Amino acid sequence: MAEEEKTIQDELSLLILLSDRVIKSALEAESSKAECGELAKQADRLVHKLRSAARLANQPLYDRPLRRVAADVRKNLERAITLARKCRHSGVLRQVFAIAATADFRRVGALLESSIADVTWILSIFDSDSGTNLSLPPIASNDPILAMLWSSIASVQIGQLRDRVDAANNLASLARDNDRNKKMIVEEGGIVPLLKLLKEGASPEAQIAAALALSSLGNDQDRVQLIARELAVPVIVKVLGDSPARVQVAVANLVAKMAEMDTTVQEELGRENVTRPLVTLLAFDTVLDDPNLQSGTPSIHSLVQIARDPAVTNIHNSSSSSSLHSDGSSRGGNHKKERGIESPELKLELKISCAKALWKLSRGSLPNSKKITETKGLLCLAKLIEKERGELQRNCLMTVMELAAVAETNADLRRASFKPNSPAAKAVLEQLLRVVNEENSPALLIPAIKSIGCLARTFPAKESRIIGPLVSRLGHRDADVATEAANSLGKFACPDNFNHVEHSKAIIEFDGVPRLMNLIKIIGRDQVNELVLLCYLALHVGNNRAFEQVRAQDVLEGAARSVVAQHPDLRELFAKAVHHLTLYQTGAHTHRQAYAP
Known part of the structure; x- marks a missing residue:
C-alpha cells in the first residue's frame, strides 16, 4: 500500500537519489575502473532524463506508464549500486570478483541502457509537439x-x-x-x-x-x-x-x-x-396532434418549438418553461438553430439513435418508462411508427413493446399511460393494429403483437378490432410470429383477464381454434404457448363445436404428457381442460377413461 500511495514526485526523487549513489559508488571503485566509469556515465545520462521527468511531473500528467517504468528503473539502479560497491574491495576479494565482473557489467549496463530508453520514450509521449508516439520502448x-x-x-x-x-x-x-x-x-x-x-x-x-x-x-x-x-x-x-x-x-x-x-x-x-x-430530439420536426394543446398543456411539439425559438417562451406559462430548462432538454440553443440546415440523413440517424436509447432505457425499468410516457413519448412513438420505415420504425416499436411489458406488471402505469380512452394510448394502439394488419416482416410484427398482448387487460370486452388481427397471425409462415400471436392471445384468454370469457368467444368466432390446431401440428417446435391457449379456450368456451370438429381433446391428451414433464406447473391446467372438453364431446359417456397426465 505504501508503494501505491507514493506520489510520482516521490518515486522520481528516489530514482534520482539512487542514480547519484551509482555514480558515487562507481567513482570510488578500486577495481574494474573502466567498467565502473562506463556505469557512472550511464547513470549520469539516466539522472538527467529523470530530472526532466520530475519537472514534467510538477503539472498534471498521465503518470501510469511513468510509474510502471519507475519500478523497473529502481530495480536496475539497485543492481548497479550493488555491482559498483563490490569494486571497492581489495586484495584476494578483488581478484575473485574480477573473474565474474565482466559478464555482470555487461548485464547491468544493458539494463541501464533499457532504463534510459524507457525514460526517453516516456518523455517523448509527454511532448505535446510530437503527436502520438507509436515507437516501442x-x-x-x-x-x-x-x-x-x-x-x-x-x-x-x-x-x-x-x-x-x-x-x-x-x-x-x-x-x-x-x-x-x-x-x-x-x-x-x-x-x-x-x-x-x-x-x-x-x-x-x-x-x-x-x-x-x-x-x-x-x-x-x-x-x-x-x-x-x-x-x-x-x-x-x-x-x-x-x-x-x-x-x-x-x-x-x-x-x-x-x-x-x-x-x-x-x-x-x-x-x-x-x-x-432523447424524446425531444426524437420529436424534432414531428408534428404531434396533441389535444392537450387546446387545454393549455404544452405538447412535445410545442416544447420543441420553444427550444428552437427562445422568444416563444414568453407565451407559455413559467412553470412549463422552467421545467424544460431544469432537465437540460432545451440546452444548446445555438445547436438548435443549426438543426434546420442539417441533412435529412443526419436527422434520421439521430432519431434512430434516440429511439434505440429509449428502447434500452425502458426495458424492465418502471421509473424510466414513467418518464418516457410523462414526456408525451407515446404520441411521438406512435407518429414515427406511422410515417417512418426501416430501423427507426423498428426501434420505436421495440420501445413501445418495452413500455407495454413494464405496464403489464404495473397497474399504475397501465392506468396512467395506457387507458383505452387516452389519446396517446389510442394513437399507439392504432399503429400497432396497422402493423399487425399490414406488415409482414417478423422484425415489426413480433414487437407489435407482443405489445398488444402485454396490454390485454386494458381492453374492454367490446373491443372487437384486436382479436381478429391476432388470430390471423396464427397462420403466419414465420413460426416466431405465429407463436407470439398465440402467446398474446393467451393473455386475452387467461383467467387473470377480467374479460377472458368474452375474449375467448371472440377468438373462436374468428376461427381461432382451427388456426391454432394447424399451428400445433407443426413438428419440431416448442408448442407450450399454443397448447396453453387451447386449454384456456377449452375451459371458457368448451361447449363450442369447433373443438369437436378438430378433435382438440385428442390433441391435448397426446401432447399433455410431454409438456407437463417439462412444465409441471401446467399439470392442473391440462387436466381441467381435457375434463371440460370431455363433458361436451359427443359420446363422452363412452370415453375410454378419465384423463390423468
Whole structure:
C-alpha cells in the first residue's frame, strides 16, 4: 500500500537519489575502473532524463506508464549500486570478483541502457509537439499494444486537439479488436481522459471520438460500471442536451449501450433525466396532434418549438418553461438553430439513435418508462411508427413493446399511460393494429403483437378490432410470429383477464381454434404457448363445436404428457381442460377413461 500511495514526485526523487549513489559508488571503485566509469556515465545520462521527468511531473500528467517504468528503473539502479560497491574491495576479494565482473557489467549496463530508453520514450509521449508516439520502448517489447495504449491515452489527456482526436480514435479501434485490449485500456486509466475529452467539447470531432471509444469499451457490465463510477452519467446527459446533432448521435448510442449492459447504470441515467432530451430530439420536426394543446398543456411539439425559438417562451406559462430548462432538454440553443440546415440523413440517424436509447432505457425499468410516457413519448412513438420505415420504425416499436411489458406488471402505469380512452394510448394502439394488419416482416410484427398482448387487460370486452388481427397471425409462415400471436392471445384468454370469457368467444368466432390446431401440428417446435391457449379456450368456451370438429381433446391428451414433464406447473391446467372438453364431446359417456397426465 505504501508503494501505491507514493506520489510520482516521490518515486522520481528516489530514482534520482539512487542514480547519484551509482555514480558515487562507481567513482570510488578500486577495481574494474573502466567498467565502473562506463556505469557512472550511464547513470549520469539516466539522472538527467529523470530530472526532466520530475519537472514534467510538477503539472498534471498521465503518470501510469511513468510509474510502471519507475519500478523497473529502481530495480536496475539497485543492481548497479550493488555491482559498483563490490569494486571497492581489495586484495584476494578483488581478484575473485574480477573473474565474474565482466559478464555482470555487461548485464547491468544493458539494463541501464533499457532504463534510459524507457525514460526517453516516456518523455517523448509527454511532448505535446510530437503527436502520438507509436515507437516501442524496451519495457513494452513483450507486449507492443501496451506502448500504443500508453501513447494514445497520454495524447488524449495532454496532446494538441488534432492529436487528441486521433488518439481517441486509435483507442476506439484497439478496443474494437478484442476484449483484452478493452481490459487493458481500462486498467491503464483510459476512461478518465476520454470522459474529459467528451466533456470539454473542444470540437465535435473530439466529442465523437471520445463517445465512440467509450462505446467500444462499454460492451461489458463491469466496464460500464467503471465508466459510470467516474461520474460519466452527468457528463453524458449534459453533452446530449448541448451538442451538434452528429455528436448527439454518438452520445445517444453510448446511452443505449450503457443502459443495455447494466441495470444500475440504466436507472442512474433515468435519474439524471436523460429520457427527456432523447424524446425531444426524437420529436424534432414531428408534428404531434396533441389535444392537450387546446387545454393549455404544452405538447412535445410545442416544447420543441420553444427550444428552437427562445422568444416563444414568453407565451407559455413559467412553470412549463422552467421545467424544460431544469432537465437540460432545451440546452444548446445555438445547436438548435443549426438543426434546420442539417441533412435529412443526419436527422434520421439521430432519431434512430434516440429511439434505440429509449428502447434500452425502458426495458424492465418502471421509473424510466414513467418518464418516457410523462414526456408525451407515446404520441411521438406512435407518429414515427406511422410515417417512418426501416430501423427507426423498428426501434420505436421495440420501445413501445418495452413500455407495454413494464405496464403489464404495473397497474399504475397501465392506468396512467395506457387507458383505452387516452389519446396517446389510442394513437399507439392504432399503429400497432396497422402493423399487425399490414406488415409482414417478423422484425415489426413480433414487437407489435407482443405489445398488444402485454396490454390485454386494458381492453374492454367490446373491443372487437384486436382479436381478429391476432388470430390471423396464427397462420403466419414465420413460426416466431405465429407463436407470439398465440402467446398474446393467451393473455386475452387467461383467467387473470377480467374479460377472458368474452375474449375467448371472440377468438373462436374468428376461427381461432382451427388456426391454432394447424399451428400445433407443426413438428419440431416448442408448442407450450399454443397448447396453453387451447386449454384456456377449452375451459371458457368448451361447449363450442369447433373443438369437436378438430378433435382438440385428442390433441391435448397426446401432447399433455410431454409438456407437463417439462412444465409441471401446467399439470392442473391440462387436466381441467381435457375434463371440460370431455363433458361436451359427443359420446363422452363412452370415453375410454378419465384423463390423468
